[in-house]
Amino acid sequence: MAVIRDVMPAFELLQPDTAADAQKLLEEHGEDAWAMAGGLDSFDWLKDRIKKPKVLVDLSGVEELKGIRVSSDGVEIGAMTTLTEVANHPAIRGEYGVLAQAVDVVASPQIRNQGTLGGNVSQDARCWYYRGGWPCYRAGGNICYADTPVGRNREHAIFGANRCVAVHPSDSAPALIALDAKFVMQTPKGERVVDAEDYFVGPELNITRLNILGPGDLLTAIRIPATWAGANFYFEKVRDRNVWDFPLMNVASAIKLSGEAIGDIRIAVNAAAPKPMRLKSVEDAVRGKPGNTETGEMAGRLAVEGAVPLQFNAYKIPLMRSLVKRAISGVAPPQWTQDAAILNDAAREATWRS
Amino acid sequence: MPEMEDAKISASKEHRITRRRFILGVIAGGAVVGAASYKILSPGGRTRGAGERWITLNVNGRMRRVEVMRQETLAWTLRYKLGLTGTKLGCDRAECGACTVLIDDVPHYSCSVLTNTVRGKRVTTIEGLAGADGTLHPVQQAVVDEQGFQCAFCMSGFIMSAVGFLKKHPAPTRTELAHGISGNLCRCQDYNKILDAMMRGAEYMRRA
Numbered sequence: 001m002a003v004i005r006d007v008m009p010a011f012e013l014l015q016p017d018t019a020a021d022a023q024k025l026l027e028e029h030g031e032d033a034w035a036m037a038g039g040l041d042s043f044d045w046l047k048d049r050i051k052k053p054k055v056l057v058d059l060s061g062v063e064e065l066k067g068i069r070v071s072s073d074g075v076e077i078g079a080m081t082t083l084t085e086v087a088n089h090p091a092i093r094g095e096y097g098v099l100a101q102a103v104d105v106v107a108s109p110q111i112r113n114q115g116t117l118g119g120n121v122s123q124d125a126r127c128w129y130y131r132g133g134w135p136c137y138r139a140g141g142n143i144c145y146a147d148t149p150v151g152r153n154r155e156h157a158i159f160g161a162n163r164c165v166a167v168h169p170s171d172s173a174p175a176l177i178a179l180d181a182k183f184v185m186q187t188p189k190g191e192r193v194v195d196a197e198d199y200f201v202g203p204e205l206n207i208t209r210l211n212i213l214g215p216g217d218l219l220t221a222i223r224i225p226a227t228w229a230g231a232n233f234y235f236e237k238v239r240d241r242n243v244w245d246f247p248l249m250n251v252a253s254a255i256k257l258s259g260e261a262i263g264d265i266r267i268a269v270n271a272a273a274p275k276p277m278r279l280k281s282v283e284d285a286v287r288g289k290p291g292n293t294e295t296g297e298m299a300g301r302l303a304v305e306g307a308v309p310l311q312f313n314a315y316k317i318p319l320m321r322s323l324v325k326r327a328i329s330g331v332a333p334p335q336w337t338q339d340a341a342i343l344n345d346a347a348r349e350a351t352w353r354s
Numbered sequence: 355m356p357e358m359e360d361a362k363i364s365a366s367k368e369h370r371i372t373r374r375r376f377i378l379g380v381i382a383g384g385a386v387v388g389a390a391s392y393k394i395l396s397p398g399g400r401t402r403g404a405g406e407r408w409i410t411l412n413v414n415g416r417m418r419r420v421e422v423m424r425q426e427t428l429a430w431t432l433r434y435k436l437g438l439t440g441t442k443l444g445c446d447r448a449e450c451g452a453c454t455v456l457i458d459d460v461p462h463y464s465c466s467v468l469t470n471t472v473r474g475k476r477v478t479t480i481e482g483l484a485g486a487d488g489t490l491h492p493v494q495q496a497v498v499d500e501q502g503f504q505c506a507f508c509m510s511g512f513i514m515s516a517v518g519f520l521k522k523h524p525a526p527t528r529t530e531l532a533h534g535i536s537g538n539l540c541r542c543q544d545y546n547k548i549l550d551a552m553m554r555g556a557e558y559m560r561r562a
Contacts, residue, residue, distance in 0.1 A: 013424035043466050060471045108537030110463050243536040
């Protein structure tokens with residue numbers, strides 16, 4: 001499709017100052033309303049004329065949705081806090097490093113300066129047939145263009161496909177699942193808090209949404225309990241280019257050792273399925289075992305059991321096996337994936353010193 | 355040869371219509387057209403908190419009154435309403451970085467910011483870097499000294515990214531700087547020369 005460079009079609013722009021107002025506006029306008037956080041996912045849809053909301057509720061002026069509050073129970077991150085802010089925050093870098101690492105490798109510096117944590121977990125699927133405006137299942141049609149013998153599906157799902165084979169594109173989501181985060185929403189029925197993994201929905205439940213947010217719902221904050229503070233973390237993202245790209249796959253784990261053995265663990269991968277996958281069978285299998293290569297090998301094999309590759313994405317099976325193995329073996333991530341994080345460390349030290 | 359041409363242009367500056375001035379003239383005339391199309395596109399009455407038609411923006415230290423559509427991006431306003439055509443529009447999809455400007459000193463893709471959301475913030479474009487007397491910003495001077503770009507379409511975006519990054523990280527290594535400006539693309543693939551120029555710019559900024 002040609003890239004349209006003209007001004008977007010008109011919409012009503014509402015700019016509330018408080019979360020309560022924002023929620024009310026979303027409720028009032030229902031299906032006509034579009035909640036915009038950083039806008040980086042929204043603008044593609046609007047500029048390409050694929051989604052045409054009548055009313056845009058711009059959340060960028062809602063100060064109470066921004067910022068990171070640290071308490072003895074953990075941290076609460078406002079949904080409108082930018083990814084740069086999350087990545088730079090001393091408490092998150094110090095105690096919940098897996099999240100800092102994850103958001104550090106999202107897209108590009110400018111996108112992290114504007115993109116928000118709430119937006120990152122609530123963004124839509126990146127399947128190009130869907131993004132290109134094809135009338136696929138996810139768009140309300142009754143066909144999947146990616147899952148055909150010639151469909152381009154190298155980036156698509158090896159698990160959980162149900163008519164739609166798109167994957168969830170978020171880097172922060174698996175880290176938040178590993179940290180057992182809670183998502184706080186304001187809904188027409190009042191406040192609702194869910195576990196991170198329950199925030200996301202697969203196509204078997206709702207093929208047109210990647211998360212549980214419905215009309216009138218507003219994600220306000222993400223709470224990370226202190227349970228996993230300072231655990232042994234692992235995050236790795238594999239992508240085609242080291243900037244801008246969405247993950248081909250990523251993995252996040254939090255491990256508490258008891259002696260030499262893995263005492264407790266949470267592990268999740270994303271971009272393998274239509275929603276971030278918490279690998280409970282792996283968690284159960286490795287608890288009590290030493291965090292070494294042997295356990296990692298076993299975990300990797302277990303993780304990919306039941307995977308169903310499409311025409312062009314079978315590589316994701318060995319990829320997932322390796323990522324899970326590395327996340328559990330207690331090894332350092334390969335250097336090339338960590339360049340960005342290491343570089344940022346050096347730069348940040350300079351900032352905090354100054 | 356290049357020097358001679360430069361001299362000729364500056365000598366006849368007074369009574370020549372340069373390409374840039376011609377474009378700016380068209381933009382000033384276009385304000386009326388902009389207002390007319392807004393009325394056609396607008397979906398009816400105003401509701402509470404609606405984006406305003408006339409807004410005041412702080413651009414390059416000056417308060418500018420400008421009429422904007424609700425769906426207008428900052429890149430559009432800067433280029434076609436305020437005549438600040440130094441900000442380039444490449445992809446218009448937050449994928450190339452040519453439109454990078456500073457909002458409160460932080461680099462943003464201006465193609466992906468609604469103008470109505472930057473009220474009360476400081477916007478800095480490439481035109482706002484040089485001093486009032488025309489002295490170039492250290493990074494701009496470094497680009498001139500190193501001849502850092504080929505076609506230079508991406509240049510203002512790269513410079514704005516680098517300036518934003520260097521404000522926070524004044525003494526980066528070459529690799530750190532590369533990471534800092536990794537949100538910008540150069541289709542001439544001139545990255546090494548660009549990094550040479552930006553590293554020199556960092557050095558000039560530290561000395562200044």
